[in-house]
Amino acid sequence: MQYGALIFPTQYSIPIELLAIEMEDRGLISLMFPEHTHIPASRTTPYPGGGELPKEYAHTFDPFVALSIVAAKTKTLKIGTGISLVVERDPIVLAKEVASLDYLSGGRFEFGVGAGWNREEMSNHGTEPTSRFKLLKERIEAMKEIWTNDNATYHGDFVNFDNIWSWPKPLTSPHPPILVGGDGESAFARTLDYGDIWMPIARNTTEEFGLRVQAFKEYAQQVGRDIPPIYLYGAPISAKKIIEYQKHSVSRVLFWLPSADYDTIMSYLDRITALIATLNEEMG
Numbered sequence: 001m002q003y004g005a006l007i008f009p010t011q012y013s014i015p016i017e018l019l020a021i022e023m024e025d026r027g028l029i030s031l032m033f034p035e036h037t038h039i040p041a042s043r044t045t046p047y048p049g050g051g052e053l054p055k056e057y058a059h060t061f062d063p064f065v066a067l068s069i070v071a072a073k074t075k076t077l078k079i080g081t082g083i084s085l086v087v088e089r090d091p092i093v094l095a096k097e098v099a100s101l102d103y104l105s106g107g108r109f110e111f112g113v114g115a116g117w118n119r120e121e122m123s124n125h126g127t128e129p130t131s132r133f134k135l136l137k138e139r140i141e142a143m144k145e146i147w148t149n150d151n152a153t154y155h156g157d158f159v160n161f162d163n164i165w166s167w168p169k170p171l172t173s174p175h176p177p178i179l180v181g182g183d184g185e186s187a188f189a190r191t192l193d194y195g196d197i198w199m200p201i202a203r204n205t206t207e208e209f210g211l212r213v214q215a216f217k218e219y220a221q222q223v224g225r226d227i228p229p230i231y232l233y234g235a236p237i238s239a240k241k242i243i244e245y246q247k248h249s250v251s252r253v254l255f256w257l258p259s260a261d262y263d264t265i266m267s268y269l270d271r272i273t274a275l276i277a278t279l280n281e282e283m284g
Contacts, residue, residue: 013260021074030078030252087136103168110179177196180195
């Protein structure tokens with residue numbers, strides 16, 4: 001089992017370079033940042049977590065800028081987006097950002113992707129919410145063309161370009177792993193179509209999560225595929241539950257850290273470190 005963490009990095013939370021160094025020293029494998037370019041002041045889209053939208057959604061740093069700081073301050077820690085809202089970004093520019101960050105970090109970048117939930121937010125970028133998943137697919141396919149070909153061409157309903165040059169290419173060959181967020185059969189299809197890793201959000205119960213994994217296995221079998229590795233997004237700090245998640249094919253858990261000050265985060269990391277030590281003893 002591997003262990004990592006997620007946080008909305010903000011100007012009032014722990015400095016990200018201190019967090020990254022502390023995580024690397026403790027042996028955690030990865031640090032991921034979510035993305036929201038902005039939050040519309042007026043919206044009808046409900047927050048998926050229920051209740052009021054936490055303020056850090058509107059305060060978070062750009063993930064690629066923040067991750068470049070983390071990459072410069074660490075040596076082995078994997079860095080990633082959890083998730084990048086691809087439907088809100090130009091694919092040619094995003095392909096350049098991903099390739100640059102992967103190259104400059106020594107091949108440590110992991111590209112978590114999704115289409116997002118905030119319809120007003122994506123609409124402000126010119127994205128039609130009802131077609132966002134097709135747009136996501138085309139943009140990822142186009143980026144793969146840019147990463148893997150010296151002369152890249154792509155023609156789709158939303159993305160079109162002929163014979164372009166773009167370097168650097170990612171250091172990771174053929175490209176950084178693509179972690180697909182989401183749940184349900186549509187997420188299964190997206191993961192098998194253009195992803196390398198499935199990154200679902202932790203369910204209320206491990207039993208419920210196990211049913212989703214079984215459904216994914218059955219879906220994959222129907223289309224003649226094996227399911228990819230599973231990284232659990234927002235894992236609970238619970239030895240019992242982590243052991244149960246491992247039984248459901250989870251190979252990495254990503255713990256949520258609050259957008260809080262240094263002392264608060266150190267307390268969380270102490271709990272996670274103790275948890276890992278306990279799990280290493282129980283799981284051998």
